[in-house]
Amino acid sequence: MELAKLTSKGQxxxxxxxxxxxxxxxxxxxxxxxxxxxxxxxxxxxxxxxxIQEEMRGEAVKEGIRSDDDVGELVRHARKKRVAR
Numbered sequence: 001m002e003l004a005k006l007t008s009k010g011q012x013x014x015x016x017x018x019x020x021x022x023x024x025x026x027x028x029x030x031x032x033x034x035x036x037x038x039x040x041x042x043x044x045x046x047x048x049x050x051x052i053q054e055e056m057r058g059e060a061v062k063e064g065i066r067s068d069d070d071v072g073e074l075v076r077h078a079r080k081k082r083v084a085r
Contacts, residue, residue: 002015002017002018003015014030018041022041022042022043022046023043023046024043028043028044028045029044029045030042030043030044031043031044
């Protein structure tokens with residue numbers, strides 16, 4: 001368990017061990033959320049990435065992308081279209 005002190009401006013210093021576990025660096029944004037009656041503190045970027053990954057789950061298969069070769073073909077096609085403009 002870590003302890004932090006709240007300043008008169010409502011600021012806290014996140015303990016180094018917590019920053020390391022959350023992969024937080026200077027300038028990163030953090031997210032406070034209520035879950036099951038508790039307030040949780042997260043790295044906002046990692047949370048957003050996880051949510052996007054979950055929302056996209058299964059979309060590649062729906063579009064017929066089944067391998068790295070399929071992805072490479074899509075990239076080549078997109079590059080050709082861009083150059084043709």
